[in-house]
Amino acid sequence: MKKAKISFTGKEIEFIDRDIGIRQIEEFAERGVVSPIVIYGPEGCGKTALFKQAKTILEEYGYHVIYVSPLAREEREIFTYTPTIHEIVEEVFKSLLDPYSRIVDVSIKIASIVMRKLRKPRIAILMDDIFQVIGLDKAEIYTKILLNLIEYPSGDYEKIVILVSTSEGVTRWRIGRHRWADILIMWNMSRDGFKQLYEVLPDPKPRFEDVWRIAGGNPDILERLYVNRWSVDVVLRKLIDVKRLDPYFLRKWGRHLEEAVADPDYLWSGPDEVESLVNELIERNLIIFHIPPRIQELWIDTPPLEKDIEIGIGRHVAWQSPLHREAVRRALEEYKTI
Numbered sequence: 507m508k509k510a511k512i513s514f515t516g517k518e519i520e521f522i523d524r525d526i527g528i529r530q531i532e533e534f535a536e537r538g539v540v541s542p543i544v545i546y547g548p549e550g551c552g553k554t555a556l557f558k559q560a561k562t563i564l565e566e567y568g569y570h571v572i573y574v575s576p577l578a579r580e581e582r583e584i585f586t587y588t589p590t591i592h593e594i595v596e597e598v599f600k601s602l603l604d605p606y607s608r609i610v611d612v613s614i615k616i617a618s619i620v621m622r623k624l625r626k627p628r629i630a631i632l633m634d635d636i637f638q639v640i641g642l643d644k645a646e647i648y649t650k651i652l653l654n655l656i657e658y659p660s661g662d663y664e665k666i667v668i669l670v671s672t673s674e675g676v677t678r679w680r681i682g683r684h685r686w687a688d689i690l691i692m693w694n695m696s697r698d699g700f701k702q703l704y705e706v707l708p709d710p711k712p713r714f715e716d717v718w719r720i721a722g723g724n725p726d727i728l729e730r731l732y733v734n735r736w737s738v739d740v741v742l743r744k745l746i747d748v749k750r751l752d753p754y755f756l757r758k759w760g761r762h763l764e765e766a767v768a769d770p771d772y773l774w775s776g777p778d779e780v781e782s783l784v785n786e787l788i789e790r791n792l793i794i795f796h797i798p799p800r801i802q803e804l805w806i807d808t809p810p811l812e813k814d815i816e817i818g819i820g821r822h823v824a825w826q827s828p829l830h831r832e833a834v835r836r837a838l839e840e841y842k843t844i
């Protein structure tokens with residue numbers, strides 16, 4: 507199987523590891539899906555990279571792939587597709603003033619034309635992190651629209667695969683309550699996979715053990731550390747900033763946050779008033795709450811350990827990465843010394 511080209515620290519590398527995830531996508535390709543598969547995982551865990559690999563796999567299985575990634579770093583990656591549907595795409599694009607302004611709708615439209623015009627096609631739609639752009643409040647309706655593509659297609663298809671990714675905990679619940687999609691959880695990279703990615707980076711670099719303790723297998727944090735000349739402080743500062751860990755938040759939740767920093771499962775079994783804190787931490791994408799049992803069928807690729815306190819993973823709740831936890835710890839410390 508061909509490995510996708512992935513851009514990492516500005517260089518092009520081959521997709522690394524995630525053998526089980528690859529196998530799972532091959533199974534989707536072999537069988538097709540009966541409802542959209544929503545993949546939810548920490549920010550920066552590697553969803554976009556996995557989707558690029560998924561596109562490669564599905565094309566090898568003869569699928570016409572439509573791939574939308576509205577938040578892609580490079581413009582040319584926002585919308586890509588298998589060349590076999592070039593004419594249809596061109597036609598739709600030509601009929602619209604600014605197709606990129608509604609690229610998610612446009613791709614759904616293209617998908618239904620492909621079903622109508624091609625003879626029993628294999629068709630795949632990959633929607634990478636679309637909810638931030640179309641609005642978290644529309645996560646449910648878009649999932650339903652995608653389910654309708656499967657259940658009430660505009661034409662006959664042979665097989666269909668629809669994958670959607672999200673790192674927004676809020677959308678996980680919204681989608682989950684309707685049973686319009688199958689939700690699988692994806693985690694940061696395993697120690698082995700992460701080691702391989704670390705090996706790609708040139709010397710001098712900190713020891714692997716130290717990087718693992720900070721990033722906990724999150725490839726985005728590895729990339730940020732590298733780009734910021736391995737300054738944990740700089741990367742941490744930026745995270746504290748974007749997560750809005752301000753005095754109001756810290757004053758309100760200080761004591762409970764300290765407990766959660768020591769053991770994230772405190773958020774699972776803590777007192778009632780912790781519930782609103784949990785919601786705030788989910789909204790800020792600092793934690794993953796309600797982590798399912800580590801049964802392979804509930805996960806895409808390898809699940810994390812049952813509990814791994816060193817990198818902030820509890821049985822039911824985990825910090826998205828050790829650095830997310832460290833951002834909270836550091837902010838608390840600084841708040842106390844004001």
Ligand SMILES: Nc1ncnc2c1ncn2[C@@H]1O[C@H](COP(=O)(O)OP(=O)(O)O)[C@@H](O)[C@H]1O
Nearest residue numbers: 513514521522549550551552553554555725726
């Ligand atoms: N399996 C992988 N092989 C190679 N590079 C990867 C892999 N997973 C992630 N990366 C790289 O790590 C960084 C963060 O991953 P990304 O896919 O953007 O995470 P997410 O989409 O979950 O936020 C990107 O530069 C990405 O290319």
Ligand SMILES: [Mg+2]
Nearest residue numbers: 553554634635
């Ligand atoms: Mg992404």
